[in-house]
Amino acid sequence: MLDVQKHGSTTTIKPLKDLVSQESTGFLSAVKGLDLSMSKTLVVDFCQVTLIDSMGLGALIATYNTLKAQGQSIKVIKIHPEVFGLMKNMGLDRHFDILPL
Amino acid sequence: MKYLVFPAQLPSVERICEDLLNSLLSGLSKKDRFNLSLLLRESLNNAVLHGCRCDPRKFITFSYEDREETFWFQVEDQGPGFNWRLQKTRAPSIDQSDGRGFSIFLHYSQSFHYNEKGNCLEILYRFHDPRRN
Numbered sequence: 001m002l003d004v005q006k007h008g009s010t011t012t013i014k015p016l017k018d019l020v021s022q023e024s025t026g027f028l029s030a031v032k033g034l035d036l037s038m039s040k041t042l043v044v045d046f047c048q049v050t051l052i053d054s055m056g057l058g059a060l061i062a063t064y065n066t067l068k069a070q071g072q073s074i075k076v077i078k079i080h081p082e083v084f085g086l087m088k089n090m091g092l093d094r095h096f097d098i099l100p101l
Numbered sequence: 102m103k104y105l106v107f108p109a110q111l112p113s114v115e116r117i118c119e120d121l122l123n124s125l126l127s128g129l130s131k132k133d134r135f136n137l138s139l140l141l142r143e144s145l146n147n148a149v150l151h152g153c154r155c156d157p158r159k160f161i162t163f164s165y166e167d168r169e170e171t172f173w174f175q176v177e178d179q180g181p182g183f184n185w186r187l188q189k190t191r192a193p194s195i196d197q198s199d200g201r202g203f204s205i206f207l208h209y210s211q212s213f214h215y216n217e218k219g220n221c222l223e224i225l226y227r228f229h230d231p232r233r234n
Contacts, residue, residue, distance in 0.1 A: 020115075022111055022112075050135075051138060051139070054199070054205060057201055058199050082136075089204070090205075
C-alpha cells in the first residue's frame with residue numbers, strides 16, 4: 001500500500017509497510033500503476049519502512065531501472081538507520097540518492 | 102536444538118520470522134533484531150523461492166539454537182540445490198534486481214556455509230549488543 005502525493009514535477013510515494021517478501025511485489029505493482037509521465041523525480045519516503053530484504057531492494061532497483069530508461073530519477077528519503085546501512089552496504093547509494101531519517 | 106518443518110510458501114516464512122522475533126528473541130537490540138530478521142528472511146525466502154520454487158508439496162526444515170552470544174540456524178529445502186560456488190564469486194551489478202542474498206549473508210552473519218548439494222544453508226549470527234531478558 002502506498003501514499004501518493006504530486007507536487008509539480010515531483011511525485012512522492014510513501015510505502016506504509018516494511019518492504020519485505022510479498023510486500024515488495026505489491027510495491028512494484030503499485031508503482032507501475034502510477035502515472036509518472038509528468039514527473040521528473042520519484043521520491044520514495046521510507047519513514048515507515050523499518051525492514052527491507054533483498055526482494056525489497058530488488059523492487060527499488062527495478063523501479064530505478066525503469067525510471068532511468070525514461071530519463072527520470074529516483075530518490076529515497078527518511079531512511080531508518082539500519083535500512084540505510086543495508087542500502088549502503090549493497091551499494092545503492094552509488095547509483096541514486098539515499099538520505100537518512 | 103529446536104526445529105520446525107513447514108511447506109514451501111512465503112506466508113509461512115512471514116509467520117515463522119514474526120513468531121521467532123516476537124517471542125524467543127524479544128530482548129534484542131534494534132540492530133540485532135534487524136540483522137537477524139534480515140538473515141532469517143533471506144535464507145528462508147531463498148529456500149521457498151529458489152530451492153522449492155514455491156511448491157507447497159515440498160517442505161523446508163528450519164533448525165535453530167539460541168545461545169547466549171550467538172544464534173545458529175540451518176535451513177534445508179527439498180529442492181535440487183544449486184552451484185553456490187559460482188554464486189559466491191559473482192557480485193550483482195546495480196541493474197540486477199536479484200542476487201543480493203549472498204552479499205547479505207557476507208555482511209551480516211558471523212559465518213555461513215552451504216552443504217555440497219546447495220540445498221542446506223547454515224548461518225551463525227553473533228549478537229552485537231547484550232540481550233535484555
